[in-house]
Amino acid sequence: MKAAPFEYVKPATVDEALLALDEHLGMARVLAGGQSLVPMLGMRLMRPSALVDINGLGEELGQIEARGAETVIGALVRYADIETSPVVSERLPLLRHVVRFIGDRQVRNRGTIGGALAQADPTGEMALACLVLDATIVACTLEGERDIPAAEFFAGSYASVLEAEELLVAVRFPPAPDHCRFFERGRKHNDFAVLSVAAAGSVGEDGAWTGVRLALGGVNDRPMLAAAAAAALEGRRWDDDVIDHAAALAMEVVDAPDDVRAGAAYREHLVPIHVRRVLRELAHRERR
Numbered sequence: 001m002k003a004a005p006f007e008y009v010k011p012a013t014v015d016e017a018l019l020a021l022d023e024h025l026g027m028a029r030v031l032a033g034g035q036s037l038v039p040m041l042g043m044r045l046m047r048p049s050a051l052v053d054i055n056g057l058g059e060e061l062g063q064i065e066a067r068g069a070e071t072v073i074g075a076l077v078r079y080a081d082i083e084t085s086p087v088v089s090e091r092l093p094l095l096r097h098v099v100r101f102i103g104d105r106q107v108r109n110r111g112t113i114g115g116a117l118a119q120a121d122p123t124g125e126m127a128l129a130c131l132v133l134d135a136t137i138v139a140c141t142l143e144g145e146r147d148i149p150a151a152e153f154f155a156g157s158y159a160s161v162l163e164a165e166e167l168l169v170a171v172r173f174p175p176a177p178d179h180c181r182f183f184e185r186g187r188k189h190n191d192f193a194v195l196s197v198a199a200a201g202s203v204g205e206d207g208a209w210t211g212v213r214l215a216l217g218g219v220n221d222r223p224m225l226a227a228a229a230a231a232a233l234e235g236r237r238w239d240d241d242v243i244d245h246a247a248a249l250a251m252e253v254v255d256a257p258d259d260v261r262a263g264a265a266y267r268e269h270l271v272p273i274h275v276r277r278v279l280r281e282l283a284h285r286e287r288r
Contacts, residue, residue: 003041007050014060017052018142018167024050026164032076032115035107061169064088071173075114092173094180094200098129101184114168120160123193123218131223132198132215135173139166154222177211178202181282183274187261193218194262195270197278207237216253219267224253238283246279247272
């Protein structure tokens with residue numbers, strides 16, 4: 001099947017891109033890497049009146065910057081750039097690690113962080129990493145910018161709180177916790193995740209953990225923070241009882257789907273098992 005007819009717009013600046021989005025009254029779509037959008041156009045799951053190609057805006061949207069304590073990644077930064085960036089490696093090692101689970105080399109050479117977040121795939125690795133790292137998504141219109149915490153950005157399956165005339169321009173990250181861990185279970189290599197778990201935190205000299213964040217992917221209609229589980233881990237030394245309790249609390253955010261990759265009951269069965277494993281590996285990694 002071929003895509004339905006649309007107008008092709010290639011802006012030279014961010015302002016031109018915003019003007020195009022505004023002029024098409026919510027019927028335009030932004031093309032960055034195109035790894036998700038192009039197949040959807042081909043299947044006519046999307047029928048935009050215009051396609052706004054921002055690939056020429058790398059100077060404005062394609063940078064990775066250390067700005068004081070914060071790390072800012074432009075929306076057009078490719079997965080491959082994240083994977084090889086010294087700034088990301090030093091400041092956001094979880095992000096660099098997670099990228100390696102996304103697709104294959106061809107996908108990582110084209111896919112972008114902004115496109116991944118705007119796609120809002122409930123199994124998306126980048127969305128989960130941004131959630132557990134407490135990132136802020138920066139969206140822009142002709143009227144100005146707004147900051148959207150990652151915890152408030154995802155509205156449902158393949159849906160975000162971005163308005164039709166908004167362009168996602170950057171992602172800001174605060175200083176990352178000292179330690180992190182990521183796990184993903186899929187049916188086969190490069191397939192969409194059946195379940196994913198990300199955890200991060202810092203540990204003091206007394207062995208107590210602080211700044212703990214725990215997030216799950218593939219078990220709801222959006223990536224979910226397991227806030228109650230993280231609270232049970234905060235300020236405590238982790239033994240098996242503490243970890244088991246947190247794993248049980250993580251089930252509070254699970255409303256698992258049935259789909260072609262796995263049933264809801266199977267996903268629910270996996271959650272406490274892999275949350276326990278991730279937390280034990282995170283704790284053991286610190287003690288070594």
